[in-house]
Amino acid sequence: MEKKFMRRADLITSIILMIGSIGMFAMSIRLVLRTLEKNRDWYQSAGLFPVIVSVFLFLCAISLYRTAKRDGANFKFITLENTKNFILSSEFKIASTIIGLIAVYIFGLLPIKWLKYEYSTFIFLSGFMFIFNKKDVKSIVKTIIISVIATVMLTYGFGQLAMIPLP
Amino acid sequence: MENLVNFINAFIDLLSINVILLMLASTALGVIIGALPGLTATMGIALLTGLTYNVPLEYTFTILMGVYVGGIYGGSISAILLNIPGTASAAATALDGHQLALQGKAETAIKVTRFASIIGTLIGVLALALLAPPLTNIALQFQSTEFFVLALFGVLICGSIAAEDLSIKGWIGGLIGLSLAFIKIDSIEGVSRFTFGNPNLLSGISVIPAMIGFYAIPEVIKAFTNNDPLEVTEAKDTSNEKINVFTTVMKKFRLIVQSALIGIGLGALPGVGEDVAAWVAYDTAKKTSKEPEKFGKGSYEGAIAPEVGNNAAIGGATIPLLTLGVPGSPPAAVLLGALTLHGIRPGPMINIESPGFISQIAALILLAVFALWIVGVILAKPMSKILKVPKIYLMPIVAALSVIGAYAIGLSMFDLTMVFIFGVLGFFLSKMAYSPAPIVLGLILGGMIDDSFRRSLIAHNGSFSSFFTRPIALLFLVLIVFTIAKQLFDNRKQSKSKV
Numbered sequence: 001m002e003k004k005f006m007r008r009a010d011l012i013t014s015i016i017l018m019i020g021s022i023g024m025f026a027m028s029i030r031l032v033l034r035t036l037e038k039n040r041d042w043y044q045s046a047g048l049f050p051v052i053v054s055v056f057l058f059l060c061a062i063s064l065y066r067t068a069k070r071d072g073a074n075f076k077f078i079t080l081e082n083t084k085n086f087i088l089s090s091e092f093k094i095a096s097t098i099i100g101l102i103a104v105y106i107f108g109l110l111p112i113k114w115l116k117y118e119y120s121t122f123i124f125l126s127g128f129m130f131i132f133n134k135k136d137v138k139s140i141v142k143t144i145i146i147s148v149i150a151t152v153m154l155t156y157g158f159g160q161l162a163m164i165p166l167p
Numbered sequence: 168m169e170n171l172v173n174f175i176n177a178f179i180d181l182l183s184i185n186v187i188l189l190m191l192a193s194t195a196l197g198v199i200i201g202a203l204p205g206l207t208a209t210m211g212i213a214l215l216t217g218l219t220y221n222v223p224l225e226y227t228f229t230i231l232m233g234v235y236v237g238g239i240y241g242g243s244i245s246a247i248l249l250n251i252p253g254t255a256s257a258a259a260t261a262l263d264g265h266q267l268a269l270q271g272k273a274e275t276a277i278k279v280t281r282f283a284s285i286i287g288t289l290i291g292v293l294a295l296a297l298l299a300p301p302l303t304n305i306a307l308q309f310q311s312t313e314f315f316v317l318a319l320f321g322v323l324i325c326g327s328i329a330a331e332d333l334s335i336k337g338w339i340g341g342l343i344g345l346s347l348a349f350i351k352i353d354s355i356e357g358v359s360r361f362t363f364g365n366p367n368l369l370s371g372i373s374v375i376p377a378m379i380g381f382y383a384i385p386e387v388i389k390a391f392t393n394n395d396p397l398e399v400t401e402a403k404d405t406s407n408e409k410i411n412v413f414t415t416v417m418k419k420f421r422l423i424v425q426s427a428l429i430g431i432g433l434g435a436l437p438g439v440g441e442d443v444a445a446w447v448a449y450d451t452a453k454k455t456s457k458e459p460e461k462f463g464k465g466s467y468e469g470a471i472a473p474e475v476g477n478n479a480a481i482g483g484a485t486i487p488l489l490t491l492g493v494p495g496s497p498p499a500a501v502l503l504g505a506l507t508l509h510g511i512r513p514g515p516m517i518n519i520e521s522p523g524f525i526s527q528i529a530a531l532i533l534l535a536v537f538a539l540w541i542v543g544v545i546l547a548k549p550m551s552k553i554l555k556v557p558k559i560y561l562m563p564i565v566a567a568l569s570v571i572g573a574y575a576i577g578l579s580m581f582d583l584t585m586v587f588i589f590g591v592l593g594f595f596l597s598k599m600a601y602s603p604a605p606i607v608l609g610l611i612l613g614g615m616i617d618d619s620f621r622r623s624l625i626a627h628n629g630s631f632s633s634f635f636t637r638p639i640a641l642l643f644l645v646l647i648v649f650t651i652a653k654q655l656f657d658n659r660k661q662s663k664s665k666v
Binding site (some may be wrong): 031042047053091105124129133163 | 217218219220221222332333335336338339342343345346349353355356358360361384387388391392559560563564566567568570571574575578580583584586587590591594598599600616617620621624625629
């Protein structure tokens with residue numbers, strides 16, 4: 001990633017980290033107070049170390065924010081035009097397609113009780129390869145053959161050879 | 168001497184047909200995994216940990232150590248032939264290795280790096296066999312205070328060294344890892360912490376699914392977003408210059424010893440591992456060479472140093488893993504998960520609870536060295552073809568393997584959710600130049616750091632005195648303060664020079 005874009009991302013990340021660390025600090029302090037309410041010593045509390053970590057995380061987030069600002073990043077880049085360009089960029093499209101495919105496999109196909117592991121894996125593999133491959137007959141046949149072989153190997157390797165109950 | 172005898176005995180005990188064949192196969196698999204860009208030794212070990220869940224202990228670690236040694240070496244092949252390091256630890260090898268290939272010396276370069284890798288691994292394994300057993304005796308003296316400062320130092324130094332962009336990002340990664348480790352029922356107070364009422368989180372985030380997410384899924388995504396065409400150089404010499412590989416490598420004896428010591432030392436630092444060892448070995452070789460001007464233009468020294476360094480780091484990284492339960496590198500971190508799965512508890516008690524296990528692991532690495540020799544010769548030529556496997560077919564299989572590999576460990580659909588979450592998180596973090604190593608190390612060591620910190624305070628009635636009165640704890644505390652101060656000083660100097 002280009003340094004200019006990296007620092008913009010750092011600026012956003014630093015804000016997320018600051019919010020996250022404040023949230024963590026609040027929850028950790030509540031754990032410490034609960035320990036004290038039970039008349040236990042402060043140093044036994046489950047919240048003690050998270051308090052320390054959240055403080056350091058907040059300090060690091062501030063340092064990241066300052067570095068990003070020092071290198072010229074600001075919030076002016078958050079415009080409708082830039083957001084549109086980002087969403088329409090090929091990298092974003094490819095990344096979100098793959099993330100979507102994996103999400104469909106994990107949360108959509110595998111939990112279906114009547115659809116066996118081998119079928120859901122074949123659908124995932126062939127779908128994945130088909131989307132990114134050329135759409136001619138040779139490539140489609142290759143996709144199907146490789147998907148079948150990979151599915152059989154995964155099912156046999158984990159289900160039979162390693163004797164692991166498949167999802 | 169006794170340790171050396173135990174090591175040799177363990178090696179002789181290993182020599183059965185099953186183990187030898189399995190080692191050859193797994194080392195070959197490791198070389199292929201390491202050579203293919205996007206697949207790493209860490210990922211290979213993480214995926215195979217699931218597959219070996221029901222396999223007997225001896226065979227499990229034969230497979231995992233074979234993949235580890237093969238994977239670290241394999242990266243150099245694609246570094247030479249493609250100028251793309253198959254693993255991050257081979258990035259430094261690409262600088263001179265690929266130049267040699269362009270000069271028509273690809274086959275010789277592969278042979279030289281293979282021999283260098285074998286020597287590096289051998290020196291590393293000797294260090295493991297000889298140093299680890301006495302270190303466990305020292306570690307037996309460790310109390311909570313020492314474990315706290317040692318583990319904290321590990322996360323901090325890993326964050327400082329592994330950071331690709333700003334060092335602060337390495338520390339943020341470590342702190343994120345620690346925060347993730349807090350999610351579970353607290354072992355001291357017995358209250359649930361940051362679980363948000365989700366019963367799946369009560370036992371904490373499983374390390375292996377998280378590592379599969381962090382190391383495998385981002386690579387699958389990146390393989391398609393980086394649309395670089397691969398130009399594979401054939402693994403044969405076209406140059407008329409004939410070079411004796413043995414003499415070329417052995418003439419650099421000082422360089423080998425220097426790089427091996429760097430590899431072992433950096434490998435033994437928690438979480439730092441092979442990648443950094445290779446770069447430091449390369450940089451030091453350049454600084455101490457009589458011909459530094461040849462570096463980057465096809466110098467054999469430039470190819471030998473990182474390969475000796477990263478392979479010696481295997482033995483180095485295994486030393487703290489077995490003696491302290493603190494992994495020295497990302498692949499060693501996965502091994503820690505695999506050890507726990509198979510009921511081995513690494514740490515000071517390992518010689519008492521699992522006698523002979525350290526020698527067994529050292530013997531397995533030694534066997535992997537011989538396997539690497541054989542497999543390396545066999546695979547050298549066909550590697551050009553293997554490297555041409557299109558990512559369109561390979562990466563979806565890696566994704567499916569990641570899912571089933573993570574599921575196999577706990578047979579839990581929730582682990583798959585973890586793979587997905589950490590995969591997506593890992594992708595975005597890698598785009599922003601956050602190394603996964605400190606996050607993973609923080610996740611692994613977070614429990615130890617938190618528990619040891621409070622146990623130490625409980626043992627001393629809330630007093631911090633033990634951190635300053637116990638010599639080893641004080642030493643690490645000084646190192647922690649020094650690391651932070653040096654980083655802050657460097658940052659200030661950098662920002663002043665910009666102004």
